[in-house]
């Protein structure tokens with residue numbers, strides 16, 4: 140009988156939900172493919188507008204690929220720096236650079252790809268003379284919301300497995316270059332990265348959340 144190399148820990152749902160936090164520092168331990176598959180599978184279970192499931196989850200272990208992607212991000216930031224004149228803005232932009240590039244230090248990086256989706260409803264409405272503004276009202280961001288649902292599922296699954304993540308959009312300054320490097324097909328777009336690794340330490344704090352009273356009301 141083959142040795143069970145990866146055991147799925149069982150944790151209460153609300154424990155997983157309430158302890159999820161962004162972690163940007165990882166040990167060198169490499170998450171097993173079994174764990175990464177469980178995370179991708181959690182993404183696959185997410186709801187999507189009209190059940191299109193127009194996503195692909197690419198798990199990048201390859202350091203050379205991560206470095207290539209980071210180089211593209213760095214080049215973009217250099218390009219942007221040249222276009223910004225104000226020194227304070229330049230410094231702020233430089234601050235973003237770290238939050239865009241540390242993914243090279245993560246043992247695994249998911250690239251989440253939004254595949255081109257043809258909405259039947261939009262096609263019908265467009266054919267019948269609706270303006271762009273009207274079309275936006277009907278199907279504004281359902282595809283991107285579906286991606287968000289998948290990524291949150293993946294973040295929670297990783298937490299349940301004792302793995303840490305950081306959801307990243309800042310590197311997408313280089314989204315066109317990512318398309319080529321990852322060969323994701325015409326019309327498709329990398330819309331987020333999700334780093335995965337074992338947390339390096341156990342005292343990471345989470346930025347404060349608004350209170351329930353601030354964000355919730357009941358109408359009855």
Ligand SMILES: Cc1cc2nc3c(=O)[nH]c(=O)nc-3n(C[C@H](O)[C@H](O)[C@H](O)COP(=O)(O)O)c2cc1C
Nearest residue numbers: 159160161163238239305306307308309310345346
């Ligand atoms: C859509 C999205 C994009 C994000 N992009 C980045 C990013 O590019 N770099 C980064 O370091 N953190 C990024 N974050 C992580 C947020 O900074 C983090 O979720 C937030 O500070 C709240 O902390 P928590 O996740 O621990 O609750 C992103 C989070 C979301 C949801």
